[in-house]
Amino acid sequence: MINASLSPSSTELVINVLAMVLEQGKPLDRAYSHHFSGLKLAPSEQARITSVTGDILRRLNLYCYLADISTEDIERMGSRLLNAWHMFYELPIPKLQYTLAIDEEDFAKRLASAKEDPALFDGCPEWLDKLGTAQLGEAWPKERAALAQAPKRYLRVNALKTTAADLLSQLAREGVEAREVPGVPSALEVISDAALFRTECFKQGLFEQQDAGSQHVAAAVAAEPGMRVIDACAGAGGKTLAIAAQMQGKGRLLAMDVEQWKLDNLKQRARRAAAHNVETRIIASSKTIKRLKLSADRVLLDVPCSGLGVLKRNPDAKWRDTPERLPVLVALQKEILQSYSRMVKVDGILIYATCSIMPEENRQQVDAFLSANPNFSFIDDETVSVAETGFDGFYLARMKRNQA
Ligand SMILES: C[S@@+](CC[C@H](N)C(=O)[O-])C[C@H]1O[C@@H](n2cnc3c(N)ncnc32)[C@H](O)[C@@H]1O
Numbered sequence: 201m202i203n204a205s206l207s208p209s210s211t212e213l214v215i216n217v218l219a220m221v222l223e224q225g226k227p228l229d230r231a232y233s234h235h236f237s238g239l240k241l242a243p244s245e246q247a248r249i250t251s252v253t254g255d256i257l258r259r260l261n262l263y264c265y266l267a268d269i270s271t272e273d274i275e276r277m278g279s280r281l282l283n284a285w286h287m288f289y290e291l292p293i294p295k296l297q298y299t300l301a302i303d304e305e306d307f308a309k310r311l312a313s314a315k316e317d318p319a320l321f322d323g324c325p326e327w328l329d330k331l332g333t334a335q336l337g338e339a340w341p342k343e344r345a346a347l348a349q350a351p352k353r354y355l356r357v358n359a360l361k362t363t364a365a366d367l368l369s370q371l372a373r374e375g376v377e378a379r380e381v382p383g384v385p386s387a388l389e390v391i392s393d394a395a396l397f398r399t400e401c402f403k404q405g406l407f408e409q410q411d412a413g414s415q416h417v418a419a420a421v422a423a424e425p426g427m428r429v430i431d432a433c434a435g436a437g438g439k440t441l442a443i444a445a446q447m448q449g450k451g452r453l454l455a456m457d458v459e460q461w462k463l464d465n466l467k468q469r470a471r472r473a474a475a476h477n478v479e480t481r482i483i484a485s486s487k488t489i490k491r492l493k494l495s496a497d498r499v500l501l502d503v504p505c506s507g508l509g510v511l512k513r514n515p516d517a518k519w520r521d522t523p524e525r526l527p528v529l530v531a532l533q534k535e536i537l538q539s540y541s542r543m544v545k546v547d548g549i550l551i552y553a554t555c556s557i558m559p560e561e562n563r564q565q566v567d568a569f570l571s572a573n574p575n576f577s578f579i580d581d582e583t584v585s586v587a588e589t590g591f592d593g594f595y596l597a598r599m600k601r602n603q604a
Pocket of ligand 1: 414432433434435436437438439440456457458459462483502503504505536555
């Protein structure tokens with residue numbers, strides 16, 4: 201994808217999106233929709249812009265260092281940043297009307313010294329490198345390097361409507377090239393640049409866009425038709441819809457969250473996917489949880505987390521987040537685990553999950569929960585490593601309730 205220079209107009213768009221994210225603090229997807237609306241960009245050009253913007257955000261500190269500018273000065277110095285980015289990939293520099301040129305000799309010196317600093321080369325802010333090293337030790341550098349790579353595009357075959365083989369051939373008829381993903385039977389990897397959401401297959405609800413790691417976590421719920429299942433931090437329902445397919449639409453699937461707009465979004469997606477056994481419920485207070493005491497065969501707690509496993513896909517988070525957020529999240533996860541586990545019935549299974557690879561949010565939480573709750577026993581756990589799988593990074597643990 202990164203094999204040709206951007207046009208001058210696309211360069212300007214990338215600078216504007218970056219400035220909106222980094223200087224106005226807007227989420228990346230909102231910055232894209234703001235700047236793309238009203239433009240008649242070809243899907244391939246739009247894909248190039250998002251791919252270059254993503255790459256710059258994944259290694260923003262590296263490109264800023266090469267451009268000799270600060271990460272806070274993108275609006276004013278954006279052309280210099282984009283020049284450095286083109287020089288890094290040895291691409292001809294776009295001919296902008298106003299541009300801040302970079303001295304080639306100076307650039308070569310900076311590049312040589314950046315290569316001596318692996319954390320900088322992987323686009324890792326200092327606070328994150330310290331945290332990753334403290335949490336993961338020797339395993340951190342390879343995860344850090346993997347988090348600097350572009351994410352692959354995956355979709356989940358909606359088993360309520362189709363099969364992987366049928367979807368592959370229908371997508372091929374619409375010009376979308378995809379292939380199966382070893383180890384994740386519900387997933388297909390999209391290998392062409394197609395505009396997926398414009399396809400008939402999408403309109404018919406034959407698939408959802410979802411990372412293969414997230415699908416792997418949903419598979420661990422192993423819900424069966426007729427069960428009573430609660431997805432208590434359902435958000436817009438990525439995992440809920442996967443669970444509905446496991447249940448073949450039979451049984452009761454309750455999707456809960458503290459944000460109504462996410463549940464509204466979920467309802468819409470569930471309709472398109474024909475996931476008719478999904479019910480949504482807002483968590484208004486602890487009473488909502490209490491009323492569901494000992495009621496579910498499976499409870500999935502996909503808790504709010506640092507998101508440090510999904511930085512490939514959300515690279516802007518690295519430049520917004522601070523290390524102070526982690527202890528706050530860890531305390532919230534602990535509270536959710538303790539309180540929401542009440543909904544698991546005897547012999548039922550609790551599935552705790554995060555999109556983080558940091559032990560403090562993962563195994564350490566589970567161990568603390570198990571020692572405070574001897575009525576639950578550990579079944580298994582797994583960290584989906586970004587480096588080993590190429591997927592987003594996740595964690596999941598399964599625990600069984602043995603007594604009320
Ligand atoms: C990691 S996201 C869930 C992603 C979702 N399961 C998916 O697969 O698309 C965590 C969710 O927890 C929700 N949340 C935050 N605090 C919560 C709480 N106290 N109880 C329940 N959900 C909460 C957030 O609104 C967010 O939607």
